Amino acid sequence: MTLSPAARDRLIGLASPVFLLLAWEGFGQLGWIDQRFFPAPSRIAMSFARLSSSGELWTNLAASLMRLFWGYLLGGIPALLLGLAMGLYRPVRALIEPLVAATYPIPKSAILPLILLIFGLGEASKVAMVALGVFYPMIINTTAGVLEIEKIYLDVGKNFGAGRGQTFRTIALPGAAPLIMAGMKLGAGLGLILIAIAEMIGAQSGIGYMIWNAWQLMSVDTMFVGLIVIAILGFAFNWALDEVERWLLPWKARG
Amino acid sequence: MDNIKEEPDLEEPAQQASRRAHRSDPTENLKAMAVPELALAPSTTAPATAKIEIAGLSKVFATRTGPFTALDTISLDIAGGSFCTIVGPSGCGKTTLLRILAGLENPSAGRATIAADNPSKPLNAMVFQGDSIFPWMTVWNNAAYGLRMRGAPKAQIRDVVGHYLDRTGLLPFADRYPHQLSGGMKQRVSIARAFATDPEVLLMDEPFSALDEQNRTLLQEELLKIWDVDKKTVVCITHSVDEAVTMGDRIVVMTAHPGRIKSIVEVPFPRPREVLALRREPAYGALVYRIWGDLRDEVDRARRQEAAIEA
Numbered sequence: 001m002t003l004s005p006a007a008r009d010r011l012i013g014l015a016s017p018v019f020l021l022l023a024w025e026g027f028g029q030l031g032w033i034d035q036r037f038f039p040a041p042s043r044i045a046m047s048f049a050r051l052s053s054s055g056e057l058w059t060n061l062a063a064s065l066m067r068l069f070w071g072y073l074l075g076g077i078p079a080l081l082l083g084l085a086m087g088l089y090r091p092v093r094a095l096i097e098p099l100v101a102a103t104y105p106i107p108k109s110a111i112l113p114l115i116l117l118i119f120g121l122g123e124a125s126k127v128a129m130v131a132l133g134v135f136y137p138m139i140i141n142t143t144a145g146v147l148e149i150e151k152i153y154l155d156v157g158k159n160f161g162a163g164r165g166q167t168f169r170t171i172a173l174p175g176a177a178p179l180i181m182a183g184m185k186l187g188a189g190l191g192l193i194l195i196a197i198a199e200m201i202g203a204q205s206g207i208g209y210m211i212w213n214a215w216q217l218m219s220v221d222t223m224f225v226g227l228i229v230i231a232i233l234g235f236a237f238n239w240a241l242d243e244v245e246r247w248l249l250p251w252k253a254r255g
Numbered sequence: 256m257d258n259i260k261e262e263p264d265l266e267e268p269a270q271q272a273s274r275r276a277h278r279s280d281p282t283e284n285l286k287a288m289a290v291p292e293l294a295l296a297p298s299t300t301a302p303a304t305a306k307i308e309i310a311g312l313s314k315v316f317a318t319r320t321g322p323f324t325a326l327d328t329i330s331l332d333i334a335g336g337s338f339c340t341i342v343g344p345s346g347c348g349k350t351t352l353l354r355i356l357a358g359l360e361n362p363s364a365g366r367a368t369i370a371a372d373n374p375s376k377p378l379n380a381m382v383f384q385g386d387s388i389f390p391w392m393t394v395w396n397n398a399a400y401g402l403r404m405r406g407a408p409k410a411q412i413r414d415v416v417g418h419y420l421d422r423t424g425l426l427p428f429a430d431r432y433p434h435q436l437s438g439g440m441k442q443r444v445s446i447a448r449a450f451a452t453d454p455e456v457l458l459m460d461e462p463f464s465a466l467d468e469q470n471r472t473l474l475q476e477e478l479l480k481i482w483d484v485d486k487k488t489v490v491c492i493t494h495s496v497d498e499a500v501t502m503g504d505r506i507v508v509m510t511a512h513p514g515r516i517k518s519i520v521e522v523p524f525p526r527p528r529e530v531l532a533l534r535r536e537p538a539y540g541a542l543v544y545r546i547w548g549d550l551r552d553e554v555d556r557a558r559r560q561e562a563a564i565e566a
Contacts, residue, residue, distance in 0.1 A: 150386075152383055152386070152387050153387070153389060155383065156381075156383060156387050156389070158358070158359060159357050159358065159359060159380065160400055160401040160404045160405075160452065161377060161404045161405055162404045166404055170389075171389070174391035174392075175391065177391070249391070250432065251390050251391045251392070251432040251434065252434075
């Protein structure tokens, strides 16, 4: 059977977690690893089924997804617009770049207390954490994406009479799109990390809350269900964004 | 290329010459009035029908080490419907000259005007050096770019773009993206894009320099065939003397920095020209030799200048 390289990559991508799970199960059954700390996948699966049929999992998942969605939009869209403006206009860059450079290295988890202070314990603080996580990779990548556009393309636009809006739409946005997509993927990952952290403190719902709560109850299976759900979300986001990229950027040659 | 179709007569009524100042320099034009017509400039035949009029054109760039004169009082008239090639050592300012004509740079002094026969046409379209077609657009959308930016009606875009893609042999590849094309095909897209806007003047900046010898010869031939149909006014920069002689009606040889016109050579060969047949003519060799003679001093000077900068 011959596979296209893309199909082969996808198969390999599926094979590695499957292999890990099988090994884990085997070692668990053999008693080589302590089931109290590392319950075998079959036990985790059972708890997954229990949490899923009780609806607990879905309530928490929905809460997290909602926060991720709003955080992604509220962090991503301003970052995209600011990034494009920073890439196209030097004064905007000079104004904003130092601020970004200075605040970017601050660990976002370290800002959580401040965020809680500002936004309170409700939804807003969770959304704000995700937005923060998405904002930085998006703004940095978008700016870099616009700056990386070959100058000759701007000359072409000018020579063929493209106005400001047309230059933006036909050159800046598509030219920066590959790096914007990379920023979106990084942002999705950081958003997941931060939502889990944010939900562990002062939340009453969400996957992060579920994990934290399970730890307090020493319900290790549930904890693993939470971790696995986050892993699956990360994988799903990445896959979805890959598909979006394939559809949006058919012109990128993929090796 | 066998797929050349006769196309409806695109020749504009001659002598309608409503002169339009170049887009880029509304104020420069006023300044130019104060500049006396320069007698210093090398011989230029200046018929009233010149399509492109370059008068006392200078360009000085501000650099860290002080002002750098790229072009020094260039005066040159280019007749409508003629193919003018410009050769010169690298760094002689020939690209700057073309960029001023293209409206991508403003002159420091003097003026460059393109006579507009038809106000609805763009003044110029440029075939850029190297990869200039947008990687994020298909061949079709690249070729249609100029027309779209000008807001041309859909039906016109369909006809014109189809026509030029057909003429350049790219119609079967209309839906491809540039990364799926060879270098020669990309440059043909660039040529189609420029022709499609039906500009008053076509500007070419070393259009084939990135191609290998075989592709270059083929593309020169194809370009000449397309050009023979509607004889647009062309200004084409090249560093290849062969290319200049093969394609041009007139060859302008420029000096090393600062860029001035050293000589203007008429190319007597009849059209349509067969590139390979032309190149075996003794007269062709003689002309290439003569231009090389003019050019060699300048190339040597350019080298000495570079060595002086390095030192």
